[in-house]
Amino acid sequence: MYRTAAKRLLGTGLTTTRxxxxxxxxxxxxxxxxxxxxxSPISNQSLNPNQSNPTAAxxxxxxxxxEGHRRDESMRKPRAEFQEEQARVxxxxxxxxxxxxxxxxxxxxxxxxxxxSPSIVGSFSRKEAALVExxxxxxxQLLIDRVDSGxxxxxxxxxxxxxxxxxxxxxxxxxxxxxxxxALSIQAHPVNVPTSFKQRAMLVDEIWHSVxxxxxxxxxxxxxxxxxxxxxxxxIYMLTDDSPEYRDTWAFLDDRVKDAFDMxxxxxxxxxxxxxxxxxxxxxxxxxxxxxxxxxxxxxxxxAF
Amino acid sequence: xxxxxxxxxxxxxxxxxxxxxxxxxxxxxTSFGFQEVKEEDKSKLVGNVFTxxxxxxxxxxxxxxxxxxxxxxxxxxxKLSPFAGMKHLDVAGGTGDVAFRIFDAVNSVKHRxxxxxxxxxxxxxxxxxxxxNPNMLNVGKQRAAERGLRDNxxxxxxxxxxxxxxxxxxxxxxxxxxxxxxxxTHIEKALSEAYRxxxxxxxxxxxxxxxxxxxxxxDVYDLYSFKVIPNLGExxxxxxxxxxxxxxxxxxxxxxxxxxxMIADAGFExxxxxxxxxxxxxxxxxxxx
Numbered sequence: 001m002y003r004t005a006a007k008r009l010l011g012t013g014l015t016t017t018r019x020x021x022x023x024x025x026x027x028x029x030x031x032x033x034x035x036x037x038x039x040s041p042i043s044n045q046s047l048n049p050n051q052s053n054p055t056a057a058x059x060x061x062x063x064x065x066x067e068g069h070r071r072d073e074s075m076r077k078p079r080a081e082f083q084e085e086q087a088r089v090x091x092x093x094x095x096x097x098x099x100x101x102x103x104x105x106x107x108x109x110x111x112x113x114x115x116x117s118p119s120i121v122g123s124f125s126r127k128e129a130a131l132v133e134x135x136x137x138x139x140x141q142l143l144i145d146r147v148d149s150g151x152x153x154x155x156x157x158x159x160x161x162x163x164x165x166x167x168x169x170x171x172x173x174x175x176x177x178x179x180x181x182x183a184l185s186i187q188a189h190p191v192n193v194p195t196s197f198k199q200r201a202m203l204v205d206e207i208w209h210s211v212x213x214x215x216x217x218x219x220x221x222x223x224x225x226x227x228x229x230x231x232x233x234x235x236i237y238m239l240t241d242d243s244p245e246y247r248d249t250w251a252f253l254d255d256r257v258k259d260a261f262d263m264x265x266x267x268x269x270x271x272x273x274x275x276x277x278x279x280x281x282x283x284x285x286x287x288x289x290x291x292x293x294x295x296x297x298x299x300x301x302x303x304a305f
Numbered sequence: 306x307x308x309x310x311x312x313x314x315x316x317x318x319x320x321x322x323x324x325x326x327x328x329x330x331x332x333x334x335t336s337f338g339f340q341e342v343k344e345e346d347k348s349k350l351v352g353n354v355f356t357x358x359x360x361x362x363x364x365x366x367x368x369x370x371x372x373x374x375x376x377x378x379x380x381x382x383x384k385l386s387p388f389a390g391m392k393h394l395d396v397a398g399g400t401g402d403v404a405f406r407i408f409d410a411v412n413s414v415k416h417r418x419x420x421x422x423x424x425x426x427x428x429x430x431x432x433x434x435x436x437x438n439p440n441m442l443n444v445g446k447q448r449a450a451e452r453g454l455r456d457n458x459x460x461x462x463x464x465x466x467x468x469x470x471x472x473x474x475x476x477x478x479x480x481x482x483x484x485x486x487x488x489x490t491h492i493e494k495a496l497s498e499a500y501r502x503x504x505x506x507x508x509x510x511x512x513x514x515x516x517x518x519x520x521x522x523x524d525v526y527d528l529y530s531f532k533v534i535p536n537l538g539e540x541x542x543x544x545x546x547x548x549x550x551x552x553x554x555x556x557x558x559x560x561x562x563x564x565x566x567m568i569a570d571a572g573f574e575x576x577x578x579x580x581x582x583x584x585x586x587x588x589x590x591x592x593x594x
């Protein structure tokens with residue numbers, strides 16, 4: 001249920017959507033006064049020797065159907081090629097980030113590594129943000145892979161599971177830690193906020209999904225907001241942590257997660273208590289006393305969050 | 306290369322569409338504004354137009370567009386995002402507007418301070434300005450001298466034809482053509498030449514006057530084009546006919562979508578266009594992969 005929710009959140013491919021869905025042909029939008037993307041509407045037979053041979057040989061009578069089919073294929077092929085090329089350039093750029101930061105220079109260096117002219121960097125929308133977003137997507141994909149390939153979560157209580165997953169995710173950022181503040185500031189630009197918000201929402205959703213969360217209704221939102229807060233505060237704490245192997249960060253993380261779970265318990269208790277008060281006011285004083293006794297015994301027995 | 310073009314044509318579209326598009330391309334090749342001329346004559350006629358207008362070209366641009374053409378060119382260069390060490394080709398860039406902007410973008414102190422640019426990659430930057438008309442190039446060279454860039458090695462002024470460029474294959478990082486492609490006799494040749502000289506990952510950007518579809522604005526624009534501009538041409542440049550040709554050639558040029566298809570046919574990827582001022586001007590961009 002949550003993967004589909006995450007798909008809904010992801011929308012129509014704002015980020016490189018390799019993880020949860022394959023690239024789909026984008027419909028050409030007609031927006032007056034502004035930019036219009038026309039992605040080779042009929043067909044684009046660029047560098048595809050394999051395609052051109054069968055097309056030359058096809059008989060003209062069935063030309064129309066086959067043209068349509070071939071048109072679809074060739075529409076998909078060059079676009080996929082372009083996405084792949086972009087992904088390749090971004091992946092190569094990541095290697096330069098530690099030295100050059102999340103900047104165009106890193107992307108130019110990356111494009112030279114791949115053997116493509118650095119002009120391609122000009123075609124990325126919101127250049128540095130594209131690099132940061134690619135990295136965030138990559139990390140999420142890695143996290144999903146790690147969870148799927150049998151991370152041992154069964155023996156842990158939920159709060160420890162959450163801690164472990166957040167820790168795994170944050171450890172992926174360690175190689176870029178010196179430049180991470182720059183990445184955060186890029187993500188905070190108003191232009192980039194929608195995408196970075198979506199990515200974080202997906203991340204948080206994925207973590208709860210892996211923990212085995214079974215909630216629905218209001219709880220779903222509360223849980224994700226709280227975890228989002230825990231994640232962000234830990235991320236920022238990590239920026240200034242210089243303890244060996246980030247021990248202090250993990251301790252901070254454990255404390256925050258415990259607080260979150262405790263808070264949930266206290267909120268529940270407060271809810272029951274308020275219910276009883278309300279009930280008691282409607283009944284007699286005796287009824288009120290009974291209600292209070294019940295609450296106290298329930299609190300003593302509650303262990304789950 | 307001819308074989309590649311042929312195989313593309315086979316696979317690219319339904320036969321009827323193909324014949325209509327060939328017809329309209331053929332019509333561009335033989336249209337001189339609203340007149341019909343022989344293909345061989347077109348480039349001579351266009352040459353005459355620009356020989357006549359060269360000296361007042363920049364002033365007329367300012368007057369006709371109300372200074373907006375500067376913003377359009379800024380936007381073009383912004384989209385290009387030039388970098389130090391780039392090899393760029395500006396075709397039909399006679400008086401050097403776009404080339405100077407690219408030069409400034411790469412060499413400005415602010416740019417260099419913000420980015421870690423090393424001196425030697427700055428040296429390697431080459432901006433070629435190619436134009437078929439030597440008079441336009443001379444005006445450009447004069448303006449370069451006025452800016453103190455006469456002997457600067459980064460700016461290279463080349464006389465050449467957009468349909469048959471003298472540059473090597475895969476040699477350019479960027480290719481721009483601002484307000485020039487509608488004057489070319491065979492647009493597809495210019496596009497395939499652009500494709501040829503660009504490196505892998507190189508960008509093609511075209512700034513051109515284009516078609517307006519917005520109901521009321523369209524009529525205002527037509528009125529302005531056909532009534533005001535030729536008169537301005539007569540008043541300021543003393544040449545009504547050249548400016549009459551100019552506004553007519555804009556109408557004969559393919560509309561945005563059609564032109565985008567042509568660019569895609571030349572082999573480019575990620576073909577997009579952006580309308581400025583409701584379609585009066587359009588910037589088409591594409592990448593060679």
